[in-house]
Amino acid sequence: xxxxxxxxxxxxxxxxxxxxxxxxxxxxxxxxxxxxxxxxxxxxxxxxxxxxxxxxxxxxxxxxxxxxxxxxxxxxxxxxxxxxxxxxxxxxxxxxxxxxxxxxxxxxxxxxxxxxxxxxxxxxxxxxxxxxxxxxxxxxxxxxxxxxxxxxxxxxxxxxxxxxxxxxxxxxxxxxxxxxxxxxxxxxxxxxxxxxxxxxxxxxxxxxxxxxxxxxxxxxxxxxxxxxxxxxxxxxxxxxxxxxxxxxxxxxxxxxxxxxxxxxxxxxxxxxxxxxxxxxxxxxxxxxxxxxxx
Numbered sequence: 001x002x003x004x005x006x007x008x009x010x011x012x013x014x015x016x017x018x019x020x021x022x023x024x025x026x027x028x029x030x031x032x033x034x035x036x037x038x039x040x041x042x043x044x045x046x047x048x049x050x051x052x053x054x055x056x057x058x059x060x061x062x063x064x065x066x067x068x069x070x071x072x073x074x075x076x077x078x079x080x081x082x083x084x085x086x087x088x089x090x091x092x093x094x095x096x097x098x099x100x101x102x103x104x105x106x107x108x109x110x111x112x113x114x115x116x117x118x119x120x121x122x123x124x125x126x127x128x129x130x131x132x133x134x135x136x137x138x139x140x141x142x143x144x145x146x147x148x149x150x151x152x153x154x155x156x157x158x159x160x161x162x163x164x165x166x167x168x169x170x171x172x173x174x175x176x177x178x179x180x181x182x183x184x185x186x187x188x189x190x191x192x193x194x195x196x197x198x199x200x201x202x203x204x205x206x207x208x209x210x211x212x213x214x215x216x217x218x219x220x221x222x223x224x225x226x227x228x229x230x231x232x233x234x235x236x237x238x239x240x241x242x243x244x245x246x247x248x249x250x251x252x253x254x255x256x257x258x259x260x261x262x263x264x265x266x267x268x269x270x271x272x273x274x275x276x277x278x279x280x281x282x283x284x285x286x287x288x289x290x291x292x293x294x
Contacts, residue, residue, distance in 0.1 A: 001045050001046075001047060002044060002045045002046045003046055003047075003048065003261060004047075004054060007054070007056060009045065010047075010055070012057075012058040021071070021072070021073065023043070026042070026115075026116065026119070026122070027042055027043055027115040027116065027117070028042055028043050028044065029042055029044065042114070042115065042116060043069070043114055043115055046114065046261075047067070047069075048067070048068035048069065048110070048114070048261065049065055049066060049067060049068055050066040050067065050068045050097075050099050050100065050103060050105070050107060051066040051099040051102070051103070052064040052065045052066045053065070066099055068105070068107055068110050068111075069107070069110065069111045069114065069115070070107055070108060070111040077107075078162070079092060079094065080092055080094055080107060080108045081108050081111070081112075081162070082108075082166060083126065083130070083162070083163045083166045083167075084246075085130070085170070086123075086127060087123045087124065087126040087127030087128075087130055087163065088118050088123055088245065088246060089108075089112050089117040089118055089123075089126075090108070090109075090112070090239075090246070090248055091106055091108035091109060091248050092108070096201050100201055101200050101201060102200075104200045104201055104249075104251055104264075104266065105201065105249065105251050105252070106201055106202070106248055106249045106251075106252065108248070109247060109248045109249050109251075109252035110251075110252055110255075112252070113247070113252050113255060113256050118245055125160060126160050126163040129153065129160045129163055129164050129167070130163050130164065130166070130167035131167075132153070133150065133153060133154070133164050133167040133168050133171070134167055134170075134171055136149055136150050137150065137167075137168055137171040137172075138171070150168065154168055199284060199288055201249055201251075202238055202248055202249045202250070203234070203238050203240075203250065203280065203284075204237075204238035205288075206283065206284060206287055206288075207236075207238055209283075209287045210234075210273075212236075215234070215235070215236040216236050218233040218234065218235055218236075218241070219233065219234040219271055220232075220233060220234075220271070220272075221233060221234055221240065221269045221270065221271050221280075222269075222270055223254055223257060223258070223265075223268040223269050223270065224268075225254075225257075225258040225260065225263065225268065226258075230242070230254075230257040230258060232253055232257060232269060234271065240253035240265075240269070242256050242257045243256070243257075249265065250265030250266050250268070250269050250280050251263070251264065251265035251266070252265070253265055253269070254268040254269060264281075265280070266279065266280045266281035266284065267279050267280075267281050271283065
C-alpha cells in the first residue's frame with residue numbers, strides 16, 4: 001500500500017460489501033490533466049489517515065482509523081465539500097474538526113488534491129452547469145418547464161448535481177440578501193477573534209496583518225523542494241494559488257506544487273514583508289496570541 005511500506009492492504013475486506021465504493025478512472029487511476037500537464041497519481045492504493053492507528057491485520061479495530069479522504073457514503077462528509085463561483089471545488093463553510101486542527105490539514109482540500117477534483121475538464125464542465133443554473137434561476141414566473149429543468153439538473157442522480165445545487169443555493173442566498181434592509185454600522189460584527197484551531201489549518205485569520213493592496217494584487221510566495229523552486233500566490237480570500245488554481249490551505253497547496261504527500265506547507269511557503277523573507281509558520285507565530293497559562 002502506497003505510503004505504508006510493508007502493509008499488504010486491507011485484504012480481509014475484499015468481500016465486505018460496505019467497503020466498496022463506485023470510483024471513476026479519473027479519480028482512482030490518474031489521467032487527469034491541467035492545461036495539458038498530468039495532474040498526479042490519483043488515489044490508487046493510497047489510504048491516507050487523518051488520525052488513529054492504522055489497521056494492519058484482520059483483528060485490528062478498523063473503527064479507530066479516521067480517513068483523510070471524504071467518503072460520499074459517510075454521513076456528514078459530503079457536507080464538507082462546496083464550490084466557488086468559478087467552478088472550483090473547495091471546502092464548505094464549516095468548522096475544522098479537532099483532528100484537522102491538530103494535523104494542520106483540511107480533509108476537503110486533500111480530497112480535492114488527491115482525486116484531482118479541480119482538473120481542467122471537470123472544473124470547466126462544472127462551471128458551465130453552474131452558469132446554466134444561474135440563468136434558469138433568474139427567469140421570472142416560476143414556469144413549470146423551467147423548474148423541471150432545474151430539478152432535473154440538481155437531482156442527486158444527475159451529473160455534477162452537487163455543483164448545480166450549490167449554484168441554486170447561491171442564487172437563493174443572493175436573492176434573500178437583496179431583499180433584506182441595509183444594516184447600520186453598529187449592527188455589523190466587530191473584528192473577528194483569531195480561532196487558534198483554524199489558524200493551524202489556513203491563513204484566513206492572519207490576513208488582517210497584511211497590506212490589503214498587496215493582497216488584492218496577490219502576494220508572491222516561494223517554496224523550495226529538492227532544490228527546485230515552486231511559486232505560489234497568496235490571494236485576498238486566504239487561498240493559495242498554485243498553477244493558477246486556488247488551494248484552501250498551505251499544506252495542500254505545497255503538496256500540489258511538489259507532489260509530496262507529507263510536506264509541511266507552513267514551513268515550505270515563504271513570503272517577503274518589508275524586505276524580510278519569512279515562512280508562513282514564522283509569520284503565524286508572530287501574529288498568533290500565545291496559549292493562555294494552564
